[in-house]
Amino acid sequence: MKDNYHHGDLRNALIEAGIKIINENGEDALSLRKVAAACGVSHAAPYAHFPDKESLLSAIKETVTNDFLSELEKAANGSKVKNAQEAIMAMGERYILFFRNNPDYFNFLFHKQKPEVHTDMSKDYPNDYAPFLMFKRYLNKYFEESGIRLSAKEKEIGLIKTWGLVQGLSSIAGMENVNATISWKVLAKECLK
C-alpha cells in the first residue's frame, strides 16, 4: 500500500516547502533532499519535476517574484494615487520596503542570475524582469502626461535613474540603521522633475 506514488501536486508542494525552508533557515539550508523529505517523498523524487536543483530554485524565484509584483501593482493602484508620477513614487517605496522586510530575498533573487532588462524606452521587451517592465511602462506614461518633450536618449537616462535608484537602494535596504526609503523619496522627486 505505497500511497506515496502520485502525490497529486508534488511540483507545487516542493516549491512551497522550498520557500518555507528559505524563510525559516535561509537559502543555504535548502537542499533538494530536505525539500523532498518535507514533502514526504524520496530524495530523488524532485527529478520527475525539475531537471536539477537550480531549476527548482528558479521556480521558487518565479513565485516569489509574482508575489512581489502583485504588491507593486497594489501600490500603483492605491486610492491616493492620482497620476503616473505618484504611481511611480508609491511603487518605488513599496519596492524598497519589500526588500527591507525580506532582506534575504534580494540576494536570493539576484545573486546567480542577473535580471534581464532593456533600457530602450521605445520598445517593449516582454521577457524583461517584470518589476522593471512595470517601471518602464509607468515612466512612459509619466512622460506622456507631463508633456515635456524628451529625446530617446534622455528618456533612457530617466529610466536608468529611476529604476536603477529603486533597485539599487533596495540592495542596501536590509542593512541596519539605513533608511533607504528616505533616499528614495528625496531623490525620486529630483528624478521626476
Next chain:
Amino acid sequence: MKDNYHHGDLRNALIEAGIKIINENGEDALSLRKVAAACGVSHAAPYAHFPDKESLLSAIKETVTNDFLSELEKAANGSKVKNAQEAIMAMGERYILFFRNNPDYFNFLFHKQKPEVHTDMSKDYPNDYAPFLMFKRYLNKYFEESGIRLSAKEKEIGLIKTWGLVQGLSSIAGMENVNATISWKVLAKECLK
C-alpha cells in the same frame, strides 16, 4: 622525505588560490578541498589556519576589499581633484566601475554578511565598512568646505543619499545594457547641491 610539512606561508597561499579560483570559475567552484589541492596540500590542512570555510571566505573578502579601497584612494587623490566634492564624484565613479568590471564581486562581498555601517555623521565608527567610512569622511569634509549649515539629521540624510546611491547603483552596474555611471554622474550633482 615529506617536504609538505611547514609550507611556509600556507595561509596566504590559500587566500591567493581562492581568489584565483573565484576569478576563473566563480564562487560556486570554490571548495576547501580544491583550494588545498591547488596549494599542494592535503584536504584538511586549511583547518590549521581557518576554523571553517566561511572563515577562509572572509579572509578572501578582506583582501579583495583592500584592493578595492586602494583603487578608491587613488581616485580621490587624482591630480584633477581639487576639493572634497570632486573627490566624492571621482570615488563614486570608480566605485561603480569596480563592480561593473567585476560583477561577481558584488554578490561575493555582500551576499552572506551585510557590511556594517553607521550613518550618524557626528561620530566615527572605525569598524564600519571601509569604503563607506571613506565616503563618510569626505562628505564631512565637503560639508565643512561648502560652508552650508546643516542639522545632524540633514547631514545623515545626505550620507544615505550619496553612499546609498553609489552602493546601490553598484548592484546593477554589472547588468547588460545598464550604464550605472550615468545615473551616478547626474544624481550625484543633485545630491551635492
Next chain:
DNA sequence: ATTCAATCTTTACGGTGTCAAGTTTAAATT
C-alpha cells in the same frame, strides 16, 4: 485487458565540509 508514460523508490557514485587521531617538523627549553 493490455500498454504506456509519468511518477516515485532504491541503490550507487563522487564530491563536500568537518572532525579525530596520528605524524612531522622547527623552535623553545633544559
Next chain:
DNA sequence: AATTTAAACTTGACACCGTAAAGATTGAAT
C-alpha cells in the same frame, strides 16, 4: 646537545549533498 612542545600537516572517517541509473507503481490511454 638532547629533549620537549606546540604548530603544521596527513590520513581516515563520517554525514550530507546533487545527480544518475534501474526498477517499482500507478492512472489513463489504447
